[in-house]
Amino acid sequence: MNLDTFIEEHQLPSDYRAYTQHWFAPLAKRLTEHLTARHQFSGKPYIVGINGCQGSGKSTLTALLCHLLEAEGLRSASFSLDDVYLTHSERQVLGQTIHPLLATRGVPGTHDIHLALETLKNLTQTSGHTSLPRFDKSTDDRAPQTSWPDIQLPVDLIILEGWCLGSTPEEAANLETPINTLESQEDTQGHWRHYVNQQLQAHYLSLWEHVDYWIMLKAPSFDCVFQWRLEQENKLRQKLQREGKPTNNLMDSKAIQRFIQHYERITRHTLLTLPAKANEVFELDEQRQITRHRLRE
Template identity: 45%
Template sequence: MPIAKQLIELSSKQYKPFFVGINGCQGSGKSTLAAFIEHIVINTSQLHVVVMSLDDFYYPGEQRRKLAKQEHPLLATRGVPGTHDINQLTVVLSKLAKGEQDVVIPRFNKATDEPELPNNWSYVQQSADIVLIEGWCWGTEPQTAGELSTPVNDLERQQDQKAQWRSYVNRQLAQAYSPLFELMDYWIYLKAPSFDCVYQWRLQQEHQLKRNSLQQDKVMSDADVAHFVSYFQRLTEHSFTCMPKKANCLVEFTPQRTVANFRLAKR
C-alpha cells in the first residue's frame, strides 16, 4: 500500500512520533483506512501505531445541553467544532507527542450519544511511532466573515438566522482546533464527489449501526439522518476547497465510493 509505505519511510527519519491527520466526510472510510494503514504498518515494520478518532472526544449530552443554553441551541447536537472536549484531546496528543506510555484514549458510543464508560476506553501501553487521527473536520480551515454571511441550507436559514451558531463554530475551529492541526506531519484527504453523496453514505453508516447496536433508541431514522448531515454541510463543502491544497495524499471517490483519482505527494 503506497500510503503505508510512505508513512513508514517518513516516520523513520525523525525521533518523535509521526502524526498523520485524516480528513473526509461522513461515510468516506476514514476509520477503515486508518485501521488498514495500522494493519499494514505493524505487519511490515517494527513500528507501533496508535489510531484515534476525533469523534471519541465529543462532550457528553449534558455538557452539550449546557453549551446550547449558553451559546446556541444547535450546539446540543454533536458534530461541529465546539462540541468536542478539546482540552482532553490536547492532553492526549501532548502525551503521545512526548512519547509517554500508558496514555488513556476515550471512546464515544454513537448509539447512546454518550461517552463510553472508562473501562471501555483504550490504553496505549508503549510509545507511539505513528499516530493516526481521523475526523470529518480534522484539518479544515476556518472560514472568512464573508463566507459565513450566507446560509448554505435550510438549517442555517431557519435556525441560525443571525449566524450566531456558525460564527461560534468557526471561532472554535480557529482558536481551539487549528493549533492542534499544527502537530500533524502529514495529511490524508478522502474527497467525496459532492455533498449530495454524504447523505447516502451516512445513511449506510446508520443502518450498519442499527444492525450492530443493542440500544435502538438513539439510532437515527432516515429523516433524522437527513437533518443531521445538514449540520455538517458548511464545513464539508469548505473542505472540498481547502483540504486538497494541504493534503500529502488525496483520494477522490465516485458516488459509489470507488477511487476516481489518487495522488501521493513526493517527499
Template identity: 50%
Template sequence: MDMLNIDISDFLQKHQLPDSYQTLARDWYLPIIEEIATHQNSAKRTITIGINGAQGSGKSTLAQLAVYVLTQHYSLSVVSLSLDDFYFTRQERTQLGQGIHPLLATRGVPGTHDITLARRTITQLIHQQFPVSIPRFNKAEDDRFPVESAEIITHPVDVIVLEGWCLGAEAQHESSLIQPVNDLEETEDKDLAWRRYVNEQLARFYPKLFELIDIWIMLKAPSFDCVFQWRLEQENKLKRSLSESDKQTQIMDEKAVGRFIKFYQRITENTLNTLPKKVNYLFELDENRQITKLTRPTQSTLNTDLPCQWLVFTDMDGSLLDHHNYHFDEAIPTLTALEQNHIPVIPVTSKTAAEVELIRDSLANHHPFIIENGAAVYIPQDYFEKQPEGTEKRGKYWVKSFVQPRSYWQSLINQLRPKYQNDFVTFADAGIDGIIAMTGLNVHAAACAARREFGEPVSWHGNGNLKQQFIAELNALGANILEGGRFLHVSGQCDKGRALKWLTDMYQNTMPEQVIQTLAIGDSQNDKAMLEQADHALVIRSPVHGLPDIDRTHNLTVSTFFGPKGWAEGVTQIIDAKLHSDSFNLPRGNHG
C-alpha cells in the same frame, strides 16, 4: 516484504468488507502505508497521520487498515484515534445548547469537541508521558464511554492515526456566514449565532490540534450531494452491528440522517474546496466511493520555502518588566535585535491604552498592542495598508474591541456591592491616590491606570472563599473574571488568546507570501489563553507566584531566570533555534 501482495482477508472478515476491498487496498492504499512506515523509520520518532473525509467516505476503514498493516506487517506500535472520540459529553453539549445555542447540543461541528483533551492526549503519546488514557465515544448512546473503560497506553508509540471529518478544516470569513447553506441554518440559526460560534471555535482552537499532524491524507468526495447516501449506509452498518436493545437508543432513521448531515454541510463544502491543495495524499472518489485518482504533492510543495515572519506577543508586568521595579534593562539588547530584524514586539497586558503608550515610548515601540486582558487591539493608523474590517478610528489608532465598555461592568459589580461591602475596592472607588497606594505607581502613571475603557480592576481584601463566591456571582451575571498578579479584572468574554488570534490574522492578510510564527510570553494565569493559542509559548518564572497552569507541552519553554532576564533568555533560545541562521543572532542580554 512485498507490501502489495499481503493477505488482509482476516481484516476484511473482521470489518465485514467485500473481497473487492483487497484490490482497492493493493492498488491504492498499501503503497502509501508502506511509504509511511519508511518515513517513520527514518524519522525515528512518533509520527501522526491525519485522515480527512466526509461522512461515510471510508476514512475510518482506511484508518483501521493502516493500523492493521503497520502493526501486523511492520511490527510498529500504533494507536488509532478518532476526532469523534473527543466529543464533549452529552451533558456538556446540553450545557452548550442551553448557554450558547440549541444546535450545539448536537454533536459534530467544531465547538462540540474537547480540543484541549485531544491535544493533551496526542502530546502525551508523542512525548511518552505514560500512562495515557484514550477516551472513546459511544455513538449509540451519544455519549462518551465511562472513564474506567478507557484504553490505557503505557508503552512507546511509533504511529498515531487520527481520523476526522473536519480535520484540516478552515474558518470562513465573516461575510461568508451570512447566506445560509440549507434550511437548518435558515430556520434554526436566523441570527447567525450558531454559525459564528462554530466558526470562531474552528479559527481559535482547532489549528493547534492540526499542527500536531505530520502526514495528511484526504478522501475527497465529488460533492456534498452524495454524503447523505454514504452517511445512511454508515448508520445502517452500525445498526447491523448492535444488539436489538441498543438499536432502540440513538440509531438514526433516514429522516434523522437527513437532518444530521445538514450540521456538517457548510464546513464539508468549504473543506472540499480548501484542503485538497494542502494534503500529502489526495484520493479523489466518485459517487460510489471508488478511487479515481491519487495526487501527491511535489517535494517543493511539501517542504515550503516561504519566508517566516515572527510576531512576539508579550505580557508586561513580571515578564518584560521586572515585577518589583518595572525595569527592563536586561531585555534591551534583545529588543533592539528584534527591531533590527523586523520582528514586532506586541505588548499584551491588563494595562490601559494610556499606560501602554507610556511604556511603548520608553521601549521605542511603534507596533500594535493589546490592552485590558484582550478587551481591545490598538493598531497605529496606517500601520497596515488599509484599515482592518471591524475596527473604528479612535485618536491615532484603529481599535478593535471585543467587549462592552467599562460602565457596563461597573454596574454589575455595584449589583453585588451590598453583599461584599468591605471585601473589595475597585479602581473607581480608590481614585488616583488609592491606585498609587495599591500599585506604587507615580501620580502620572496612576492617572493612566485609572483610564480603563473595557473593564474594572478589583483589589480583594476579604476572605479567600468569599472571593470565589464573588467571582461565581459575577460569572452568573455574564462577566468574565481574570485573576492577575495583583487584581481581579472584571470584563466580558475576551481573553489575550482571542485578541492574539485576531491580530495574527491581520498580519497574515497583509503578508500572504510569508509564514507567520507567533511567540507568546507570560508569567501568570491570565496569560494562559495566549500561551495556549500561540505557535510557541514562553513562560517566565515569577519571584512571587508559581507557574501558570498550562495544558500544552508542545513548543513550550520555561525560563530559568525571572522577569526581563528570563525574557531575553527565552526569546533568544526560541527564535535563534528556529531560524538556524548565522545572519540572525539575538544577544543574550546581561546575564552576569
C-alpha cells in the same frame, strides 16, 4: 490478524484485498519511510491526519493502516475527533447558554480539544501506558473511562481522523447567507455558524499544527454525504443489534437528512480548500471507489 480476517471483521467486499494492494499498501510503505526518517531525526511518533466527509471510509482506512504497519513490526495508535466530543451534558449546557444547535454533536465547538491535545501528548511519551478516549454514539455520550482502550508506549505512529480535520475558518462575510434549511430556519441570525467558525479559528488550528502528514479521502461533492451517512448508521445499527445493545438513539433517514446539514457548510468549504494542502488526496466516486490519487511530498 491477516488481511482476509480484517476484511471479514470490517464487513468489506471480497475485492478489498486487491483494492488494498493497489492503493493502500503503497501508502503504508510511504508512511513507514516517513516515520523512519522522523525517528532518526527526533525520536518522536509520526502523526498522520486523515480527513474525509461522513461515511467516506476514514475509520476503515485508519484501521487498515494500523493493521498494515503493525504487520511490519511498527506500533500504532489511533483516535478520531468523534472520540473527543464533549459529553452529552456539556453539549446541553452549550445548547441552553449559547445556541440550541450546539446540543448536537459534530461541529467545531462540540469537541473537547484539550482532551485531544492531552491524548496526543500522552501518546508521545517513551514509556508506560495511556488510554484512548472513546465516544458511544448509541448513547450520544462519552464512553466510561474504564472502557477506554489501553495503549502500551512507546508508539511509532499516531493516526488522528475526523470529518473536519484540517478545516479552516471562512471569512465572516461568507457566513451571512444561509447555506441550507437548517441555517435559514434554525439559525436565522447566524449566531450558531459564527460561533462555530470562531471556535475553529480559536481552538482547532492549534490541533492541526501537530499533524505531520495529511491524507484526504475526497468526496465528489457534498451530495454523496446523505447516502454514505445513512449506510454508516445502518451498519452501526446492525453491529449494536448483534451485540445486544440498544439502538433507540440511532437516526432514521429523516433525522440523518437534518443531521448532515450541521456539517454542510464546513464540508463544502473543506472540499475546496484542503486538497491543495494535503500530502495525499484520494479522489472518490459516488460509490466511494478511488478514481484518482494525487501525491504531494
